[in-house]
Every structure is written in structure tokens, then in C-alpha cells.
Amino acid sequence: MLCLVTATDPGWAERAVDELPLLLADHAHCEMKAASNALSLAARLPEHPSICRTLVALAKEELEHYDAVLAELERRQIHLPPPAVDSYAADLRAAARREGRPSLQEALTDRFLVAALIEARSCERLSLIAKALATRGETALALFYDDLFASEARHYTTFVDLAIALSGDEPRVRARLNSLAAAEGAIAARLGHLPAVHG
Numbered sequence: 001m002l003c004l005v006t007a008t009d010p011g012w013a014e015r016a017v018d019e020l021p022l023l024l025a026d027h028a029h030c031e032m033k034a035a036s037n038a039l040s041l042a043a044r045l046p047e048h049p050s051i052c053r054t055l056v057a058l059a060k061e062e063l064e065h066y067d068a069v070l071a072e073l074e075r076r077q078i079h080l081p082p083p084a085v086d087s088y089a090a091d092l093r094a095a096a097r098r099e100g101r102p103s104l105q106e107a108l109t110d111r112f113l114v115a116a117l118i119e120a121r122s123c124e125r126l127s128l129i130a131k132a133l134a135t136r137g138e139t140a141l142a143l144f145y146d147d148l149f150a151s152e153a154r155h156y157t158t159f160v161d162l163a164i165a166l167s168g169d170e171p172r173v174r175a176r177l178n179s180l181a182a183a184e185g186a187i188a189a190r191l192g193h194l195p196a197v198h199g
């Protein structure tokens with residue numbers, strides 16, 4: 001799916017949905033992290049107003065997702081604990097670290113590509129969750145996850161487009177995306193067992 005090089009273990013979604021409270025709580029934190037990451041990128045790019053506005057629009061959408069997941073937690077009376085350590089994102093950022101001192105443009109282009117990969121994996125996992133929920137008769141929640149799946153697919157494209165716009169060198173960005181996608185595949189295969197969106 002999208003640029004992903006490994007597929008999530010088909011049994012993962014069933015195991016994750018077995019622990020729906022943990023999954024929903026982790027998902028809420030993912031949406032907040034996506035919103036704050038988009039804003040922190042926007043803050044670093046004041047000289048690129050069109051990129052900033054795209055990021056602000058994306059952050060608003062992620063906050064709407066966050067709010068919707070919070071409402072679901074409230075409806076189900078699930079407590080939201082503080083976020084757990086995000087090994088997936090930390091390992092992915094580490095994989096993107098370059099030798100020497102990258103330029104600001106290179107560093108931010110990589111951050112866009114890391115964000116694109118996180119969106120791609122979220123997109124794949126949310127679609128698996130939607131299917132697992134539908135088979136359990138959780139129809140409303142399954143539809144909600146189907147909607148989110150479509151948004152995350154768009155966000156993936158947005159981040160790749162932003163990386164290309166910032167770097168101005170599409171072939172280089174695509175080559176870098178392919179190499180980061182290989183690293184992401186290894187990380188997701190190593191984790192990929194917990195009831196967490198990227199766990």
C-alpha cells in the first residue's frame with residue numbers, strides 16, 4: 001500500500017481490536033502527535049507561506065481526528081493515560097539521520113518523508129482496524145476508521161508533495177523515500193505486535 005515495502009501481519013488487527021481501549025488511547029496520542037508535528041514543521045518554514053498553510057490545514061484536520069477519538073474514549077468511558085514511548089517514530093527518525101551536518105532544507109525534507117511514511121503506515125493499519133471492527137459488528141466505529149483511512153492516504157501524498165516542493169529535486173526525493181521506506185519496513189516488522197497504531 002502506498003510506498004510501504006512490508007505488509008502488517010494479518011493477525012495484528014484482530015489482536016489490536018481485542019484490546020480496543022488500549023488501541024483507541026494510542027490512536028488518540030497518534031493524532032495529537034501528527035497535529036503537533038505539522039505545526040512544528042510549519043514554525044520552521046516561515047519563508048514558505050504556501051507550505052506553511054498546507055501544514056496548518058493538515059494540523060487542523062489531525063486535531064479534528066484527535067477530538068473525534070477523544071469523544072469515542074469518553075463515550076466508552078476509557079481513561080486516556082499519558083503517551084507511551086513511541087519507539088516506531090524514534091527508530092524511524094534515527095534511520096533518517098544523515099552523516100555529517102545536513103542542510104536545513106535536507107533535514108526538513110527528511111522530516112516530511114518520515115511524516116509521509118508514518119501516514120502511510122497509519123493508513124494501512126487504520127484500514128485493517130476498520131475491517132476487523134466491521135466483522136465484530138462495531139459498524140459506526142468501522143465507518144469512522146474507514147474515513148480516517150482515506151484522510152491518512154491523502155496526508156501521505158501531501159507530505160511527499162511538500163518534500164518535493166521544498167527540495168525542488170523530485171528524483172532525489174523519490175530515491176530517498178524508497179530508502180527510508182525500506183528502513184520503515186524493517187522497523188514495522190520488528191514492532192508490529194502491540195495493540196497500538198504503530199506498535
Ligand SMILES: [Fe+2]
Nearest residue numbers: 031034062065
Ligand atoms: Fe489523522
Ligand SMILES: [Fe+2]
Nearest residue numbers: 034119152155
Ligand atoms: Fe494524518
